[in-house]
Amino acid sequence: MNVNDDLTAIRAELDRTNELLTRMLAEVAKTPSTHAIFVDAGYLYAAAGRLVAGTEDRRSFDLDAEGIVDALIDRARTIFADSRLLRVYWYDGARRRIHTNEQQSIAELPDVKVRLGNLNANNQQKGVDSLIRTDLESLARHRAISDAALIGGDEDLVSAVEAAQGYGARVHLWGIEAPEGRNQAEALLWEVDSQRTFDLAFFKPYVSRRSAGPTFENAGTTRPSREDVRFVGAQVAAKWLAARGRESLVDLLPGHPYLPGPVDQDLLVEAEGLLQYSLRGQSDLRRALRDGFWSHLQAQY
Numbered sequence: 124m125n126v127n128d129d130l131t132a133i134r135a136e137l138d139r140t141n142e143l144l145t146r147m148l149a150e151v152a153k154t155p156s157t158h159a160i161f162v163d164a165g166y167l168y169a170a171a172g173r174l175v176a177g178t179e180d181r182r183s184f185d186l187d188a189e190g191i192v193d194a195l196i197d198r199a200r201t202i203f204a205d206s207r208l209l210r211v212y213w214y215d216g217a218r219r220r221i222h223t224n225e226q227q228s229i230a231e232l233p234d235v236k237v238r239l240g241n242l243n244a245n246n247q248q249k250g251v252d253s254l255i256r257t258d259l260e261s262l263a264r265h266r267a268i269s270d271a272a273l274i275g276g277d278e279d280l281v282s283a284v285e286a287a288q289g290y291g292a293r294v295h296l297w298g299i300e301a302p303e304g305r306n307q308a309e310a311l312l313w314e315v316d317s318q319r320t321f322d323l324a325f326f327k328p329y330v331s332r333r334s335a336g337p338t339f340e341n342a343g344t345t346r347p348s349r350e351d352v353r354f355v356g357a358q359v360a361a362k363w364l365a366a367r368g369r370e371s372l373v374d375l376l377p378g379h380p381y382l383p384g385p386v387d388q389d390l391l392v393e394a395e396g397l398l399q400y401s402l403r404g405q406s407d408l409r410r411a412l413r414d415g416f417w418s419h420l421q422a423q424y
Contacts (some may be wrong), residue, residue: 356415
């Protein structure tokens with residue numbers, strides 16, 4: 124084989140390599156971006172409780188975690204417009220890592236993964252920051268996410284941010300408005316790729332001070348069936364559609380199966396009034412309610 128033959132073989136090999144690289148880059152370009160939401164529940168409860176109810180004591184207020192999760196997913200869909208959701212990671216503490224009924228209901232929500240750290244005698248979370256770091260680093264390392272929305276404020280989360288960024292993921296810090304001062308560490312704000320703060324109007328529909336008794340007392344009341352709740356969901360949808368018109372569906376339908384926070388909260392309040400039964404903390408009935416709402420709207424489109 125002469126020099127020309129060698130050059131021809133090398134050129135052919137280079138052409139094949141370039142073709143493979145071109146194909147690979149084309150496949151990468153077609154792969155959708157993926158985001159995940161990481162919620163430090165300790166920060167969320169404390170900051171949202173302080174902002175809306177004026178207290179960080181969980182025993183003094185109710186937080187509609189399901190509504191919050193849906194609202195965060197809806198907001199992420201707007202911010203990461205060309206990306207798909209992997210899931211929401213919800214980090215909380217529990218004594219001996221045994222989940223509470225509330226944590227169990229959150230774990231049963233679609234697209235939500237609950238991770239539990241320990242809760243010490245002073246009701247302080249232990250091990251939550253390390254769980255967040257493990258998940259952030261692992262997902263970034265395996266290219267499972269391109270963007271991470273982190274809801275937290277602890278300086279100990281800086282190492283989690285750095286670990287994810289080291290593998291090419293972008294980390295966006297989402298905070299909760301503080302009545303005064305800051306509720307997120309400056310070191311954390313410096314490290315993230317972007318940061319935004321959600322205000323009182325965002326959280327107010329999902330946080331309420333506890334009164335002497337619930338708005339609807341379920342004790343001794345027959346629990347409605349899923350079909351009953353679905354029917355009520357359809358009733359509320361019909362009323363919603365009559366008030367807003369069919370053109371309002373154009374903005375709502377692309378978000379299926381999620382509802383914007385204000386719409387979801389209105390649906391809950393209206394349904395509880397019709398049922399005379401509280402649906403708070405009952406994830407299966409809440410899903411049935413949304414199913415009925417969506418089924419009616421989709422049938423009209």
